[in-house]
Amino acid sequence: MSDVRVLVVDDDFMVARIHAGYVARVPGFRVAGAAHSGAEALAAVAELRPDLVLLDIYLPDMSGLAVLKELTGLDVLVVSAARDVPTVREAMRGGAVNYLIKPFTAAALAERLRQYADTRRRFTAIGPEARQDDVDRLFGTPQAAAPLPKGLSAATCALVAEALREAGRDLSAAEAAERTGLSRVSARRYLEYLCAAGQAELRPRYGTAGRPEHRYRWLG
Template identity: 80%
Template sequence: MTRDRSGDLHEDAPGAPVGEERAEIRVLVVDDDFMVARIHSGYVARVPGFRVVATAHTGADALAEAARHRPDLVLLDIYLPDMSGLDVLKDLRDTDALVISAARDVPTVRESMRRGAVNYLIKPFTADALAERLRQYAETRRRLTSIGPEARQDDVDRLFGTPSSAAALPKGLSPATCALVAETLREAGGDLSAAETAELAGLSRVSARRYLEYLCVEGRAELRPRYGTAGRPEHRYQWRG
């Protein structure tokens, strides 16, 4: 990592190849104001799991730095001296963009969404506001990775914030509780018994078992019997994502 004469950050080596998983999320900060770019870089540096690899102050430089470093995420200003950030957004390849701008008119917000921005943050904003959106972005990436090669509709619904239909659940089961049990099982990283799931989720063992059995029927979890020295096998459940 080096700094140019303006004090901007530039990573010496290019980023990992496109598609390769990284332990951290690499960020390119784009803003026409040198000091603002530096402040935003400082905000990013405070969020665990994120690292700024470069900054840019024009649209042309933003595209050049994006091609050089292949960041995961670009914090993109709209008002740039040589072109609109919307044009930069259109030309970005293999990277996500979070728009950060003083532009608050609806056409600009709509066009940002059309061109693929993952979020839109209006200036001025606090470090906490940016950190919250960065964490949301990291969580979405984590969920995409955990889904596997094919997504089910409930996986997509969670990614897009669409509530699942209560009609799809058997009578007596709650969508909110089902989501809680599913998340508990997913986060466990291994198999759980109904009793263990109940304790982690704050439910009764009977309720937890009903939801676990439903998740198995739906193909989102699998039953893994554990055989002991005597008696019936213990029923264990594991997420299939």
């Protein structure tokens, strides 16, 4: 997939620059532009056609919620100091894909962006028609656990899951084995089970030659 193009909208020029820097650090994302008012945001969307808008609520000419209502068919991640429940609820009703309260760290924004990228990849992988389990994963509905294959234990599976979750990044079977004390073959079996259960995803890493390395990332 091509990079996700992001429009950063914030009334404070310095904050917009900082947020743009945060976005630029996340692989798979690039900054398409910045706007500092509601009118500028709507004009920039029409001109730049971004994939995602990082939208502040407090803008000098109009509320970010009003801007959100105009951005039908476009993904919006709200970033705002507004933390009152009516505002958060209105953003959800308006279709915001996520809501991040200021001030936040680069890591917090990066995590939301990775979640957004994962959802985009899932939509692409589903194809023209979705099954119920596809929809459940997209909406975060808890999945019924797939039965453990013969020879696997629930306790060891929990150990592998914890290692993958705490890693905060994708792991190979060898790395998971090192963290858990299992053999690489055993670690791979548990990782494959977690993928089948919808709690992890396989992320092939392609090198310069040969077969891609199988890496696994926690989804929860």
